[in-house]
Amino acid sequence: MEDKIKWETEMAAALDKARTENKNILLDFFNPG
Amino acid sequence: MDAVTYPDDRVVGFIDENIIPFRVKYGAEPLTNDFNVKWTPTIITLDAEGIEHHRTVGFFAPEELIPSMLLGIAKVSFDTNRFDDALMNLDRLLKGYPESDSAPEAIYLRGVSLYKNTDDPKPLKKAYEKLRDKYPASEWTKRAYPYRLL
Numbered sequence: 029m030e031d032k033i034k035w036e037t038e039m040a041a042a043l044d045k046a047r048t049e050n051k052n053i054l055l056d057f058f059n060p061g
Numbered sequence: 062m063d064a065v066t067y068p069d070d071r072v073v074g075f076i077d078e079n080i081i082p083f084r085v086k087y088g089a090e091p092l093t094n095d096f097n098v099k100w101t102p103t104i105i106t107l108d109a110e111g112i113e114h115h116r117t118v119g120f121f122a123p124e125e126l127i128p129s130m131l132l133g134i135a136k137v138s139f140d141t142n143r144f145d146d147a148l149m150n151l152d153r154l155l156k157g158y159p160e161s162d163s164a165p166e167a168i169y170l171r172g173v174s175l176y177k178n179t180d181d182p183k184p185l186k187k188a189y190e191k192l193r194d195k196y197p198a199s200e201w202t203k204r205a206y207p208y209r210l211l
Contacts, residue, residue, distance in 0.1 A: 031067070032067070032068055032070075032073045033067055033072075033073055033076055033077075033082050034077075034082065035082045035083065035084040036081060036082065036083040036084070037083070037084060037085075039083070039092065039111065042081055042083035043109060043110070043111055045081045046081045046107075046108075046109035047109045049081065050109070051079065051080055051081050051109070052080050052081070052106055052107060052108055052109065052114075052133070052134055052137050053080065053081045053082075053083050053106070053107040053108070053109070053111075054076065054080045054081065054082050054083065054104065054105075054106060054130060054133075055083050055084075055085065055096070055104070055105040055106075055107055056062075056082070056083070056084045056085070056102060056103075056104050057085050057086075057087050057092075057093065057096070057098045057101055057102065057103040057104075057105075058062070058063075058084060058085075058086060058087060058101055058102055059086075059087045059101040059102075060086060
């Protein structure tokens with residue numbers, strides 16, 4: 029199934045984007061099974 | 062979450078507009094240890110400095126994940142003394158998802174945010190009364206119980 033959500037996969041990139049867009053971060057720890 | 066919640070168009074739209082999605086495989090270090098994660102799914106709201114403000118463990122359906130994200134966003138604002146922003150997102154939650162599991166905590170936090178903004182204790186009592194009337198069995202009703210005396 030195609031992932032409709034464009035997940036960041038690196039902490040530094042997520043923080044940079046959060047600061048740039050003035051947003052918070054949804055951090056999901058997942059088990060791919 | 063991958064089968065039901067994350068593909069949901071409401072969830073996709075909410076995340077796209079409101080929050081940066083960041084995914085880490087359980088066990089990947091150092092983050093699994095840094096955040097003391099023991100089970101999946103664990104979903105954490107971080108501010109833009111990487112500080113944790115809200116955490117849930119276990120499956121959330123779309124109609125529960127969106128209000129939980131709103132609660133997390135509101136808690137970031139609350140924790141950083143931006144009570145107007147907190148109130149805006151708590152009102153979004155309570156208007157859009159009044160039957161969600163996040164609603165009782167939102168009512169509690171809304172009362173506290175109004176009190177913090179005004180130094181008027183009446184919103185605390187109103188929060189208790191609303192919780193008592195609508196969610197009598199909620200833990201948040203119990204936590205607000207002392208406010209009945211204000």
